[in-house]
Amino acid sequence: MTDASRYLPGFGNHVSTEAVPGALPIGRNSPQKVPFGLYAEQLSGTAFTAPRHENRRTWLYRLRPTAQHPAFTPYHGAPHLQSAPFDTPPSPNRLRWDPLPWPDTPTDWVDGLITYGGTGSVADQTGVGIHLYAATADMDRAFFSADGELLIVPQEGALAIDTEMGRLDVAPLQIAVIPRGVRFRVTLRGGRARGYVCENYGAAFRLPDLGPIGANGLANPRDFEVPVAWFEDRDRPCTVVQKFQGGLWQTTLDHSPFDVVAWHGNLAPYRYDLTRFNTINTVSYDHPDPSIFTVLTSPSDTPGTANCDVVIFPPRWMVAEGTFRPPWFHRNVMSEFMGLIAGAYDAKEGGGFVPGGASLHNQMNGHGPDQASYEKAVGSDLKPVRIDGTMAFMFETRHVVRTTRWATTSPTSQLDYDAVWGGFPKATLPE
Structure with a gap:
C-alpha cells in the first residue's frame, strides 16, 4: 500500500498521477504492453462523442482488469436505500425531520443509508436521490453506484474514503463527490458518522457559470482536490456491492478492487472545503x-x-x-x-x-x-x-x-412543522 494522503488541485482538469514511478504509459493510452504488465482500462463518465469541454473520462492502469469477477447476485442489506421513481404520491406539505438516531447494532456506511426522497428516474438518468446516513462501523467491502454520482456531506464524524484513484479524507464542513461507477470504501475516523448524500442521476455536477459576477467568486476551481494514485495489493476476498437501476447486487473478488497503480484523466473523486x-x-x-x-x-x-x-x-x-x-x-x-x-x-x-x-x-x-x-x-x-x-x-x-x-412515517418526522408559521398576526390597514 502506498501513501494515500496527498492531493492535487483543480476541478475538471486533466490529472496524471502514479503510485509507482514509470507506471503511466507515455504517448499512448493503451499501448500493446503496459509498464509492469498492468492492465489499461478506460472509465467513461460521458458518452464517447460528448463535446470536448464536457467529455469526462479517465484511463486506469491496474493490477487486474475490473472485468475479472463472478456474476453479481441480489444483495438484501441496506433495507432503506431506494431509487426514484417512488410509488408514493407526491405531497405538497412542508416536512421537517429530527436527526437520524444511531443504529442499535454495528452498521457500516452502506447499510446505514436511508432514502428520504428523490426526483426523476434512474432509468431516464434524470433527477436525484436524497439519502441520509448514520454509521457506527467501518466498511470491510467496496461499494459503487451505477445509477449516479454521489455527493457526500458529512455532518458529524470524519470519513476516510478509499477509492480506486486514491483516498479522500473528508470531515464536516467538507464535501466529497464520487463519480458514477467508481468503487470506494468508507471507514470512520471517530467510531461513528452521520451526514447527507445527494445521488445525482443526471448530468455530472460542475461549477456554475459566473455571468456578471466575473472571473472570481463562489467556489474557486483550484480549491477542489483530487487524490494522488494509491493502490492496495491484497489477495484476500472482498465483497463488492453495486447499486444498479435501484437494486443492490453483490459479488466477491479474490483480491482488493483498489488496485489502480496509476491513472490520468479528468474524471475522478474530489473533495471541497466549504469554508473556502x-x-x-x-x-x-x-x-x-x-x-x-x-x-x-x-x-x-x-x-x-x-x-x-x-x-x-x-x-x-x-x-x-x-x-x-x-x-x-x-x-x-x-x-x-x-x-x-x-x-x-x-x-x-x-x-x-x-x-x-x-x-x-x-x-x-x-x-x-x-x-x-x-x-x-x-x-x-x-x-x-x-x-x-x-x-x-x-x-x-x-x-x-x-x-x-420511511420518510413519511418515521418517528423523526416533525408532525407539528406547520405550526412555525401559525402565529403571524394579520396586517393592520389604515381606516
Missing part, C-alpha cells in the same frame, strides 16, 4: 436570490433550470440597507431539500431545525422564516452583522421531490 467558498452578497439593499450561494450545479435540458443545484449558507456579513435580511417568504418553481451541518440557520431561529436534521419544501408551496426569526429581523438595528458559526445547505431541483414511505 467566496461568498457574494449585497452592499446596498434587497436580499439577493440564494443562487449566489451555488457551489455545484447539475444542468438540465432547460437552460438556467437545474436538475440539481448544491447551495450553501455559510458564515458571511449582512450589510443591506433597509432590507429584511433572512430569506423572505417565498414560493418557488424549484423544490428545496435542506440540511444543517453546524450552528443555526438564520431563517429558523425558533428551534426545530438542528444539525443533522432536514426539511423539504416542494415547488410552489409557501415557506420562509418562522415567527421568531421574522420578529427578530423586523426589529433589529440594521447595522452590519456577521453571521457566524453556521453552515446550512440545500439541494434544489426543478422537480417535485417524492418522499419515501
Whole structure:
C-alpha cells in the first residue's frame, strides 16, 4: 500500500498521477504492453462523442482488469436505500425531520443509508436521490453506484474514503463527490458518522457559470482536490456491492478492487472545503436570490433550470440597507431539500431545525422564516452583522421531490412543522 494522503488541485482538469514511478504509459493510452504488465482500462463518465469541454473520462492502469469477477447476485442489506421513481404520491406539505438516531447494532456506511426522497428516474438518468446516513462501523467491502454520482456531506464524524484513484479524507464542513461507477470504501475516523448524500442521476455536477459576477467568486476551481494514485495489493476476498437501476447486487473478488497503480484523466473523486467558498452578497439593499450561494450545479435540458443545484449558507456579513435580511417568504418553481451541518440557520431561529436534521419544501408551496426569526429581523438595528458559526445547505431541483414511505412515517418526522408559521398576526390597514 502506498501513501494515500496527498492531493492535487483543480476541478475538471486533466490529472496524471502514479503510485509507482514509470507506471503511466507515455504517448499512448493503451499501448500493446503496459509498464509492469498492468492492465489499461478506460472509465467513461460521458458518452464517447460528448463535446470536448464536457467529455469526462479517465484511463486506469491496474493490477487486474475490473472485468475479472463472478456474476453479481441480489444483495438484501441496506433495507432503506431506494431509487426514484417512488410509488408514493407526491405531497405538497412542508416536512421537517429530527436527526437520524444511531443504529442499535454495528452498521457500516452502506447499510446505514436511508432514502428520504428523490426526483426523476434512474432509468431516464434524470433527477436525484436524497439519502441520509448514520454509521457506527467501518466498511470491510467496496461499494459503487451505477445509477449516479454521489455527493457526500458529512455532518458529524470524519470519513476516510478509499477509492480506486486514491483516498479522500473528508470531515464536516467538507464535501466529497464520487463519480458514477467508481468503487470506494468508507471507514470512520471517530467510531461513528452521520451526514447527507445527494445521488445525482443526471448530468455530472460542475461549477456554475459566473455571468456578471466575473472571473472570481463562489467556489474557486483550484480549491477542489483530487487524490494522488494509491493502490492496495491484497489477495484476500472482498465483497463488492453495486447499486444498479435501484437494486443492490453483490459479488466477491479474490483480491482488493483498489488496485489502480496509476491513472490520468479528468474524471475522478474530489473533495471541497466549504469554508473556502467566496461568498457574494449585497452592499446596498434587497436580499439577493440564494443562487449566489451555488457551489455545484447539475444542468438540465432547460437552460438556467437545474436538475440539481448544491447551495450553501455559510458564515458571511449582512450589510443591506433597509432590507429584511433572512430569506423572505417565498414560493418557488424549484423544490428545496435542506440540511444543517453546524450552528443555526438564520431563517429558523425558533428551534426545530438542528444539525443533522432536514426539511423539504416542494415547488410552489409557501415557506420562509418562522415567527421568531421574522420578529427578530423586523426589529433589529440594521447595522452590519456577521453571521457566524453556521453552515446550512440545500439541494434544489426543478422537480417535485417524492418522499419515501420511511420518510413519511418515521418517528423523526416533525408532525407539528406547520405550526412555525401559525402565529403571524394579520396586517393592520389604515381606516
